[in-house]
Amino acid sequence: MFLIPQVEVQETEEKGKGIFATDIIEGGTLISDYLGKVVHSDESTDLYDDDVVFDMWYSDKVDICPDPDKPGMHTANTSCEPNCGMGAIGRRTTMFALRKIFPGEELTYEYFLGEQDEDCEAGTDNCFCESPFCRGTMYSNPMHYDAWDEHVEKMVKGESEDPPVPYGEQLPPLDKYPESVEDDEIYNIFGYREEEPHKCDMESFKSVKELRKLIRETGRTLKFSDIGIIVEGVIFGGHVIYKYIR
Ligand SMILES: [Zn+2]
Incomplete structure:
Protein backbone atom coordinates (compact mmCIF):
# COMPACT_ATOMS: atom_id res chain seq x y z
CA MET A 1 0.00 0.00 0.00
CA PHE A 2 1.41 3.36 -1.03
CA LEU A 3 1.49 5.95 1.76
CA ILE A 4 2.22 8.99 -0.44
CA PRO A 5 0.51 10.27 -3.64
CA GLN A 6 3.63 10.99 -5.75
CA VAL A 7 4.24 7.41 -7.01
CA GLU A 8 2.70 5.28 -9.75
CA VAL A 9 3.19 1.78 -11.19
CA GLN A 10 4.27 1.65 -14.85
CA GLU A 11 5.34 -1.12 -17.24
CA THR A 12 9.10 -1.17 -17.94
CA GLU A 13 10.78 -2.60 -21.04
CA GLU A 14 12.87 -5.36 -19.47
CA LYS A 15 11.86 -5.68 -15.86
CA GLY A 16 8.06 -6.02 -15.88
CA LYS A 17 6.33 -3.50 -13.65
CA GLY A 18 8.17 -0.76 -11.79
CA ILE A 19 7.34 2.13 -9.46
CA PHE A 20 8.04 5.68 -10.65
CA ALA A 21 8.06 9.09 -8.95
CA THR A 22 5.54 11.59 -10.35
CA ASP A 23 6.89 14.43 -8.19
CA ILE A 24 9.75 15.14 -5.78
CA ILE A 25 10.00 12.80 -2.79
CA GLU A 26 12.16 14.07 0.06
CA GLY A 27 14.91 11.87 1.55
CA GLY A 28 13.65 9.73 4.43
CA THR A 29 9.97 9.77 3.33
CA LEU A 30 8.13 6.55 4.18
CA ILE A 31 6.66 5.42 0.83
CA SER A 32 4.99 2.04 1.22
CA ASP A 33 4.02 -0.77 3.54
CA TYR A 34 4.26 -4.38 2.27
CA LEU A 35 0.71 -5.68 2.69
CA GLY A 36 -0.82 -8.94 1.58
CA LYS A 37 -2.25 -12.25 2.73
CA VAL A 38 -0.80 -13.76 5.93
CA VAL A 39 0.43 -17.22 4.90
CA HIS A 40 2.38 -19.99 6.60
CA SER A 41 5.91 -19.82 5.16
CA ASP A 42 5.77 -23.47 3.98
CA GLU A 43 2.84 -22.62 1.71
CA SER A 44 3.67 -19.15 0.45
CA THR A 45 5.47 -19.96 -2.81
CA ASP A 46 2.55 -22.19 -3.90
CA LEU A 47 0.52 -19.02 -4.43
CA TYR A 48 2.68 -17.80 -7.32
CA ASP A 49 4.03 -18.94 -10.68
CA ASP A 50 7.61 -20.15 -10.37
CA ASP A 51 9.14 -17.10 -12.03
CA VAL A 52 7.28 -14.47 -10.01
CA VAL A 53 7.57 -14.80 -6.28
CA PHE A 54 6.37 -11.94 -4.10
CA ASP A 55 6.30 -13.52 -0.64
CA MET A 56 7.95 -11.37 2.02
CA TRP A 57 9.46 -12.69 5.23
CA TYR A 58 7.56 -11.72 8.38
CA SER A 59 8.96 -14.35 10.74
CA ASP A 60 10.28 -17.90 10.38
CA LYS A 61 6.63 -19.04 10.49
CA VAL A 62 4.91 -16.34 8.47
CA ASP A 63 5.17 -14.78 5.01
CA ILE A 64 3.19 -11.85 3.61
CA CYS A 65 1.87 -12.55 0.10
CA PRO A 66 0.56 -9.58 -1.91
CA ASP A 67 -1.74 -9.84 -4.92
CA PRO A 68 0.64 -9.35 -7.90
CA ASP A 69 -2.05 -7.43 -9.83
CA LYS A 70 -2.49 -4.76 -7.16
CA PRO A 71 -0.15 -1.75 -6.88
CA GLY A 72 2.31 -1.80 -3.98
CA MET A 73 5.88 -2.14 -2.85
CA HIS A 74 6.10 -5.68 -4.34
CA THR A 75 6.18 -4.11 -7.84
CA ALA A 76 9.45 -2.24 -7.09
CA ASN A 77 12.52 -3.55 -8.89
CA THR A 78 15.88 -4.13 -7.26
CA SER A 79 19.01 -2.11 -8.02
CA CYS A 80 22.68 -2.18 -7.04
CA GLU A 81 22.41 1.63 -6.82
CA PRO A 82 18.99 2.01 -5.17
CA ASN A 83 17.25 5.25 -4.18
CA CYS A 84 15.03 3.55 -1.60
CA GLY A 85 15.66 1.32 1.39
CA MET A 86 13.76 -1.63 2.78
CA GLY A 87 12.88 -0.67 6.35
CA ALA A 88 10.87 -2.17 9.15
CA ILE A 89 8.17 -1.22 11.60
CA GLY A 90 8.28 -4.15 14.01
CA ARG A 91 8.12 -7.14 11.67
CA ARG A 92 6.41 -5.21 8.87
CA THR A 93 8.50 -4.46 5.81
CA THR A 94 8.34 -0.94 4.46
CA MET A 95 10.06 1.12 1.77
CA PHE A 96 11.43 4.62 2.29
CA ALA A 97 13.39 7.16 0.23
CA LEU A 98 17.11 6.86 0.99
CA ARG A 99 17.60 10.30 -0.56
CA LYS A 100 15.65 13.00 -2.35
CA ILE A 101 14.04 11.41 -5.45
CA PHE A 102 13.36 13.38 -8.64
CA PRO A 103 10.20 13.22 -10.83
CA GLY A 104 10.42 10.41 -13.41
CA GLU A 105 12.95 8.34 -11.45
CA GLU A 106 12.25 4.65 -10.94
CA LEU A 107 12.06 3.71 -7.27
CA THR A 108 14.27 0.74 -6.44
CA TYR A 109 15.59 -0.97 -3.34
CA GLU A 110 18.12 -3.68 -2.63
CA TYR A 111 16.21 -6.94 -2.01
CA PHE A 112 18.93 -8.26 0.33
CA LEU A 113 18.73 -11.82 -0.96
CA GLY A 114 21.11 -14.21 0.77
CA GLU A 115 22.45 -17.44 -0.62
CA GLN A 116 21.45 -18.43 -4.11
CA ASP A 117 18.89 -21.23 -4.39
CA GLU A 118 20.52 -24.17 -6.19
CA ASP A 119 17.27 -24.98 -8.01
CA CYS A 120 17.11 -21.47 -9.43
CA GLU A 121 16.97 -21.47 -13.23
CA ALA A 122 19.99 -19.75 -14.81
CA GLY A 123 19.31 -16.12 -15.70
CA THR A 124 16.19 -15.66 -13.57
CA ASP A 125 18.19 -13.92 -10.85
CA ASN A 126 20.06 -11.48 -13.11
CA CYS A 127 20.03 -7.80 -12.21
CA PHE A 128 19.17 -5.32 -14.98
CA CYS A 129 19.75 -2.11 -13.01
CA GLU A 130 22.33 -0.69 -15.47
CA SER A 131 24.32 0.96 -12.67
CA PRO A 132 28.09 1.12 -13.25
CA PHE A 133 28.29 -0.68 -9.90
CA CYS A 134 25.89 -3.48 -10.94
CA ARG A 135 26.79 -6.89 -9.48
CA GLY A 136 24.87 -8.61 -12.31
CA THR A 137 22.79 -10.57 -9.82
CA MET A 138 19.97 -9.83 -7.40
CA TYR A 139 21.95 -11.48 -4.59
CA SER A 140 23.73 -9.19 -2.14
CA ASN A 141 27.41 -9.10 -1.43
CA PRO A 142 27.77 -11.87 1.25
CA MET A 143 29.43 -9.59 3.83
CA HIS A 144 26.72 -6.98 3.38
CA TYR A 145 24.02 -9.65 3.57
CA ASP A 146 25.39 -10.98 6.88
CA ALA A 147 25.36 -7.46 8.32
CA TRP A 148 21.79 -6.99 7.05
CA ASP A 149 20.76 -10.24 8.73
CA GLU A 150 22.11 -8.95 12.06
CA HIS A 151 20.41 -5.60 11.48
CA VAL A 152 17.04 -7.34 10.95
CA GLU A 153 17.52 -9.46 14.07
CA LYS A 154 17.95 -6.28 16.10
CA MET A 155 14.88 -4.67 14.48
CA VAL A 156 12.55 -7.58 15.31
CA LYS A 157 13.92 -8.41 18.76
CA GLY A 158 11.10 -9.03 21.24
CA GLU A 159 8.41 -9.09 18.50
CA SER A 160 6.14 -12.15 18.38
CA GLU A 161 6.77 -14.61 15.52
CA ASP A 162 3.07 -15.37 15.34
CA PRO A 163 0.88 -13.66 12.74
CA PRO A 164 -0.95 -10.52 13.96
CA VAL A 165 -4.17 -11.77 12.29
CA PRO A 166 -5.25 -15.38 11.52
CA TYR A 167 -3.59 -17.20 8.58
CA GLY A 168 -5.38 -16.50 5.30
CA GLU A 169 -6.41 -12.96 6.27
CA GLN A 170 -4.92 -9.74 4.90
CA LEU A 171 -2.31 -7.94 7.00
CA PRO A 172 -4.15 -4.70 7.87
CA PRO A 173 -2.49 -1.28 7.48
CA LEU A 174 -1.39 0.48 10.66
CA ASP A 175 -3.61 3.26 12.06
CA LYS A 176 -0.68 5.63 11.87
CA TYR A 177 2.68 5.57 10.09
CA PRO A 178 5.77 7.66 10.82
CA GLU A 179 6.34 10.21 8.03
CA SER A 180 10.08 9.83 7.93
CA VAL A 181 12.74 7.17 8.51
CA GLU A 182 16.24 7.97 9.81
CA ASP A 183 19.33 7.23 7.77
CA ASP A 184 21.29 4.09 8.67
CA GLU A 185 24.79 3.18 7.51
CA ILE A 186 23.64 -0.36 6.60
CA TYR A 187 22.27 1.11 3.33
CA ASN A 188 24.41 2.02 0.34
ZN1 LIG B 1 22.41 -4.29 -10.61
Missing part, protein backbone atom coordinates in the same frame (compact mmCIF):
# COMPACT_ATOMS: atom_id res chain seq x y z
CA ILE A 189 23.51 5.55 -0.72
CA PHE A 190 24.22 7.18 -4.10
CA GLY A 191 23.43 10.58 -5.59
CA TYR A 192 21.26 10.64 -8.75
CA ARG A 193 23.76 10.80 -11.60
CA GLU A 194 21.26 12.36 -14.08
CA GLU A 195 21.14 15.56 -12.02
CA GLU A 196 23.92 18.17 -11.73
CA PRO A 197 26.22 17.49 -8.76
CA HIS A 198 25.72 19.54 -5.59
CA LYS A 199 28.64 21.96 -5.06
CA CYS A 200 30.30 21.50 -1.69
CA ASP A 201 33.10 23.16 0.25
CA MET A 202 35.71 21.17 2.17
CA GLU A 203 33.85 21.72 5.48
CA SER A 204 31.37 19.05 4.32
CA PHE A 205 34.14 16.53 3.70
CA LYS A 206 34.74 15.94 7.40
CA SER A 207 32.73 12.76 7.96
CA VAL A 208 30.89 9.92 6.24
CA LYS A 209 27.82 10.95 8.22
CA GLU A 210 27.93 14.46 6.73
CA LEU A 211 28.40 13.08 3.18
CA ARG A 212 25.42 10.76 3.63
CA LYS A 213 23.32 13.62 5.02
CA LEU A 214 24.12 15.84 2.01
CA ILE A 215 23.29 13.07 -0.50
CA ARG A 216 20.07 12.28 1.37
CA GLU A 217 18.96 15.92 1.44
CA THR A 218 19.98 17.00 -2.08
CA GLY A 219 19.56 13.65 -3.92
CA ARG A 220 22.71 14.55 -5.88
CA THR A 221 26.32 13.52 -6.21
CA LEU A 222 28.69 15.90 -4.38
CA LYS A 223 31.26 18.03 -6.16
CA PHE A 224 34.40 19.06 -4.27
CA SER A 225 36.16 21.41 -6.72
CA ASP A 226 39.03 22.15 -4.27
CA ILE A 227 40.29 18.58 -4.53
CA GLY A 228 38.80 17.80 -7.95
CA ILE A 229 36.49 14.93 -7.04
CA ILE A 230 32.82 14.01 -7.25
CA VAL A 231 31.53 11.82 -4.44
CA GLU A 232 29.03 9.46 -6.08
CA GLY A 233 28.00 7.56 -3.00
CA VAL A 234 28.82 5.98 0.33
CA ILE A 235 28.52 2.23 0.66
CA PHE A 236 28.25 -0.14 3.59
CA GLY A 237 31.37 -0.05 5.77
CA GLY A 238 31.81 3.71 5.29
CA HIS A 239 33.55 3.36 1.91
CA VAL A 240 33.26 6.54 -0.13
CA ILE A 241 32.81 6.08 -3.90
CA TYR A 242 34.27 8.98 -5.85
CA LYS A 243 35.71 9.88 -9.23
CA TYR A 244 38.29 12.45 -10.30
CA ILE A 245 37.16 15.36 -12.43
CA ARG A 246 40.61 16.61 -13.45
Whole structure:
Protein backbone atom coordinates (compact mmCIF):
# COMPACT_ATOMS: atom_id res chain seq x y z
CA MET A 1 0.00 0.00 0.00
CA PHE A 2 1.41 3.36 -1.03
CA LEU A 3 1.49 5.95 1.76
CA ILE A 4 2.22 8.99 -0.44
CA PRO A 5 0.51 10.27 -3.64
CA GLN A 6 3.63 10.99 -5.75
CA VAL A 7 4.24 7.41 -7.01
CA GLU A 8 2.70 5.28 -9.75
CA VAL A 9 3.19 1.78 -11.19
CA GLN A 10 4.27 1.65 -14.85
CA GLU A 11 5.34 -1.12 -17.24
CA THR A 12 9.10 -1.17 -17.94
CA GLU A 13 10.78 -2.60 -21.04
CA GLU A 14 12.87 -5.36 -19.47
CA LYS A 15 11.86 -5.68 -15.86
CA GLY A 16 8.06 -6.02 -15.88
CA LYS A 17 6.33 -3.50 -13.65
CA GLY A 18 8.17 -0.76 -11.79
CA ILE A 19 7.34 2.13 -9.46
CA PHE A 20 8.04 5.68 -10.65
CA ALA A 21 8.06 9.09 -8.95
CA THR A 22 5.54 11.59 -10.35
CA ASP A 23 6.89 14.43 -8.19
CA ILE A 24 9.75 15.14 -5.78
CA ILE A 25 10.00 12.80 -2.79
CA GLU A 26 12.16 14.07 0.06
CA GLY A 27 14.91 11.87 1.55
CA GLY A 28 13.65 9.73 4.43
CA THR A 29 9.97 9.77 3.33
CA LEU A 30 8.13 6.55 4.18
CA ILE A 31 6.66 5.42 0.83
CA SER A 32 4.99 2.04 1.22
CA ASP A 33 4.02 -0.77 3.54
CA TYR A 34 4.26 -4.38 2.27
CA LEU A 35 0.71 -5.68 2.69
CA GLY A 36 -0.82 -8.94 1.58
CA LYS A 37 -2.25 -12.25 2.73
CA VAL A 38 -0.80 -13.76 5.93
CA VAL A 39 0.43 -17.22 4.90
CA HIS A 40 2.38 -19.99 6.60
CA SER A 41 5.91 -19.82 5.16
CA ASP A 42 5.77 -23.47 3.98
CA GLU A 43 2.84 -22.62 1.71
CA SER A 44 3.67 -19.15 0.45
CA THR A 45 5.47 -19.96 -2.81
CA ASP A 46 2.55 -22.19 -3.90
CA LEU A 47 0.52 -19.02 -4.43
CA TYR A 48 2.68 -17.80 -7.32
CA ASP A 49 4.03 -18.94 -10.68
CA ASP A 50 7.61 -20.15 -10.37
CA ASP A 51 9.14 -17.10 -12.03
CA VAL A 52 7.28 -14.47 -10.01
CA VAL A 53 7.57 -14.80 -6.28
CA PHE A 54 6.37 -11.94 -4.10
CA ASP A 55 6.30 -13.52 -0.64
CA MET A 56 7.95 -11.37 2.02
CA TRP A 57 9.46 -12.69 5.23
CA TYR A 58 7.56 -11.72 8.38
CA SER A 59 8.96 -14.35 10.74
CA ASP A 60 10.28 -17.90 10.38
CA LYS A 61 6.63 -19.04 10.49
CA VAL A 62 4.91 -16.34 8.47
CA ASP A 63 5.17 -14.78 5.01
CA ILE A 64 3.19 -11.85 3.61
CA CYS A 65 1.87 -12.55 0.10
CA PRO A 66 0.56 -9.58 -1.91
CA ASP A 67 -1.74 -9.84 -4.92
CA PRO A 68 0.64 -9.35 -7.90
CA ASP A 69 -2.05 -7.43 -9.83
CA LYS A 70 -2.49 -4.76 -7.16
CA PRO A 71 -0.15 -1.75 -6.88
CA GLY A 72 2.31 -1.80 -3.98
CA MET A 73 5.88 -2.14 -2.85
CA HIS A 74 6.10 -5.68 -4.34
CA THR A 75 6.18 -4.11 -7.84
CA ALA A 76 9.45 -2.24 -7.09
CA ASN A 77 12.52 -3.55 -8.89
CA THR A 78 15.88 -4.13 -7.26
CA SER A 79 19.01 -2.11 -8.02
CA CYS A 80 22.68 -2.18 -7.04
CA GLU A 81 22.41 1.63 -6.82
CA PRO A 82 18.99 2.01 -5.17
CA ASN A 83 17.25 5.25 -4.18
CA CYS A 84 15.03 3.55 -1.60
CA GLY A 85 15.66 1.32 1.39
CA MET A 86 13.76 -1.63 2.78
CA GLY A 87 12.88 -0.67 6.35
CA ALA A 88 10.87 -2.17 9.15
CA ILE A 89 8.17 -1.22 11.60
CA GLY A 90 8.28 -4.15 14.01
CA ARG A 91 8.12 -7.14 11.67
CA ARG A 92 6.41 -5.21 8.87
CA THR A 93 8.50 -4.46 5.81
CA THR A 94 8.34 -0.94 4.46
CA MET A 95 10.06 1.12 1.77
CA PHE A 96 11.43 4.62 2.29
CA ALA A 97 13.39 7.16 0.23
CA LEU A 98 17.11 6.86 0.99
CA ARG A 99 17.60 10.30 -0.56
CA LYS A 100 15.65 13.00 -2.35
CA ILE A 101 14.04 11.41 -5.45
CA PHE A 102 13.36 13.38 -8.64
CA PRO A 103 10.20 13.22 -10.83
CA GLY A 104 10.42 10.41 -13.41
CA GLU A 105 12.95 8.34 -11.45
CA GLU A 106 12.25 4.65 -10.94
CA LEU A 107 12.06 3.71 -7.27
CA THR A 108 14.27 0.74 -6.44
CA TYR A 109 15.59 -0.97 -3.34
CA GLU A 110 18.12 -3.68 -2.63
CA TYR A 111 16.21 -6.94 -2.01
CA PHE A 112 18.93 -8.26 0.33
CA LEU A 113 18.73 -11.82 -0.96
CA GLY A 114 21.11 -14.21 0.77
CA GLU A 115 22.45 -17.44 -0.62
CA GLN A 116 21.45 -18.43 -4.11
CA ASP A 117 18.89 -21.23 -4.39
CA GLU A 118 20.52 -24.17 -6.19
CA ASP A 119 17.27 -24.98 -8.01
CA CYS A 120 17.11 -21.47 -9.43
CA GLU A 121 16.97 -21.47 -13.23
CA ALA A 122 19.99 -19.75 -14.81
CA GLY A 123 19.31 -16.12 -15.70
CA THR A 124 16.19 -15.66 -13.57
CA ASP A 125 18.19 -13.92 -10.85
CA ASN A 126 20.06 -11.48 -13.11
CA CYS A 127 20.03 -7.80 -12.21
CA PHE A 128 19.17 -5.32 -14.98
CA CYS A 129 19.75 -2.11 -13.01
CA GLU A 130 22.33 -0.69 -15.47
CA SER A 131 24.32 0.96 -12.67
CA PRO A 132 28.09 1.12 -13.25
CA PHE A 133 28.29 -0.68 -9.90
CA CYS A 134 25.89 -3.48 -10.94
CA ARG A 135 26.79 -6.89 -9.48
CA GLY A 136 24.87 -8.61 -12.31
CA THR A 137 22.79 -10.57 -9.82
CA MET A 138 19.97 -9.83 -7.40
CA TYR A 139 21.95 -11.48 -4.59
CA SER A 140 23.73 -9.19 -2.14
CA ASN A 141 27.41 -9.10 -1.43
CA PRO A 142 27.77 -11.87 1.25
CA MET A 143 29.43 -9.59 3.83
CA HIS A 144 26.72 -6.98 3.38
CA TYR A 145 24.02 -9.65 3.57
CA ASP A 146 25.39 -10.98 6.88
CA ALA A 147 25.36 -7.46 8.32
CA TRP A 148 21.79 -6.99 7.05
CA ASP A 149 20.76 -10.24 8.73
CA GLU A 150 22.11 -8.95 12.06
CA HIS A 151 20.41 -5.60 11.48
CA VAL A 152 17.04 -7.34 10.95
CA GLU A 153 17.52 -9.46 14.07
CA LYS A 154 17.95 -6.28 16.10
CA MET A 155 14.88 -4.67 14.48
CA VAL A 156 12.55 -7.58 15.31
CA LYS A 157 13.92 -8.41 18.76
CA GLY A 158 11.10 -9.03 21.24
CA GLU A 159 8.41 -9.09 18.50
CA SER A 160 6.14 -12.15 18.38
CA GLU A 161 6.77 -14.61 15.52
CA ASP A 162 3.07 -15.37 15.34
CA PRO A 163 0.88 -13.66 12.74
CA PRO A 164 -0.95 -10.52 13.96
CA VAL A 165 -4.17 -11.77 12.29
CA PRO A 166 -5.25 -15.38 11.52
CA TYR A 167 -3.59 -17.20 8.58
CA GLY A 168 -5.38 -16.50 5.30
CA GLU A 169 -6.41 -12.96 6.27
CA GLN A 170 -4.92 -9.74 4.90
CA LEU A 171 -2.31 -7.94 7.00
CA PRO A 172 -4.15 -4.70 7.87
CA PRO A 173 -2.49 -1.28 7.48
CA LEU A 174 -1.39 0.48 10.66
CA ASP A 175 -3.61 3.26 12.06
CA LYS A 176 -0.68 5.63 11.87
CA TYR A 177 2.68 5.57 10.09
CA PRO A 178 5.77 7.66 10.82
CA GLU A 179 6.34 10.21 8.03
CA SER A 180 10.08 9.83 7.93
CA VAL A 181 12.74 7.17 8.51
CA GLU A 182 16.24 7.97 9.81
CA ASP A 183 19.33 7.23 7.77
CA ASP A 184 21.29 4.09 8.67
CA GLU A 185 24.79 3.18 7.51
CA ILE A 186 23.64 -0.36 6.60
CA TYR A 187 22.27 1.11 3.33
CA ASN A 188 24.41 2.02 0.34
CA ILE A 189 23.51 5.55 -0.72
CA PHE A 190 24.22 7.18 -4.10
CA GLY A 191 23.43 10.58 -5.59
CA TYR A 192 21.26 10.64 -8.75
CA ARG A 193 23.76 10.80 -11.60
CA GLU A 194 21.26 12.36 -14.08
CA GLU A 195 21.14 15.56 -12.02
CA GLU A 196 23.92 18.17 -11.73
CA PRO A 197 26.22 17.49 -8.76
CA HIS A 198 25.72 19.54 -5.59
CA LYS A 199 28.64 21.96 -5.06
CA CYS A 200 30.30 21.50 -1.69
CA ASP A 201 33.10 23.16 0.25
CA MET A 202 35.71 21.17 2.17
CA GLU A 203 33.85 21.72 5.48
CA SER A 204 31.37 19.05 4.32
CA PHE A 205 34.14 16.53 3.70
CA LYS A 206 34.74 15.94 7.40
CA SER A 207 32.73 12.76 7.96
CA VAL A 208 30.89 9.92 6.24
CA LYS A 209 27.82 10.95 8.22
CA GLU A 210 27.93 14.46 6.73
CA LEU A 211 28.40 13.08 3.18
CA ARG A 212 25.42 10.76 3.63
CA LYS A 213 23.32 13.62 5.02
CA LEU A 214 24.12 15.84 2.01
CA ILE A 215 23.29 13.07 -0.50
CA ARG A 216 20.07 12.28 1.37
CA GLU A 217 18.96 15.92 1.44
CA THR A 218 19.98 17.00 -2.08
CA GLY A 219 19.56 13.65 -3.92
CA ARG A 220 22.71 14.55 -5.88
CA THR A 221 26.32 13.52 -6.21
CA LEU A 222 28.69 15.90 -4.38
CA LYS A 223 31.26 18.03 -6.16
CA PHE A 224 34.40 19.06 -4.27
CA SER A 225 36.16 21.41 -6.72
CA ASP A 226 39.03 22.15 -4.27
CA ILE A 227 40.29 18.58 -4.53
CA GLY A 228 38.80 17.80 -7.95
CA ILE A 229 36.49 14.93 -7.04
CA ILE A 230 32.82 14.01 -7.25
CA VAL A 231 31.53 11.82 -4.44
CA GLU A 232 29.03 9.46 -6.08
CA GLY A 233 28.00 7.56 -3.00
CA VAL A 234 28.82 5.98 0.33
CA ILE A 235 28.52 2.23 0.66
CA PHE A 236 28.25 -0.14 3.59
CA GLY A 237 31.37 -0.05 5.77
CA GLY A 238 31.81 3.71 5.29
CA HIS A 239 33.55 3.36 1.91
CA VAL A 240 33.26 6.54 -0.13
CA ILE A 241 32.81 6.08 -3.90
CA TYR A 242 34.27 8.98 -5.85
CA LYS A 243 35.71 9.88 -9.23
CA TYR A 244 38.29 12.45 -10.30
CA ILE A 245 37.16 15.36 -12.43
CA ARG A 246 40.61 16.61 -13.45
ZN1 LIG B 1 22.41 -4.29 -10.61
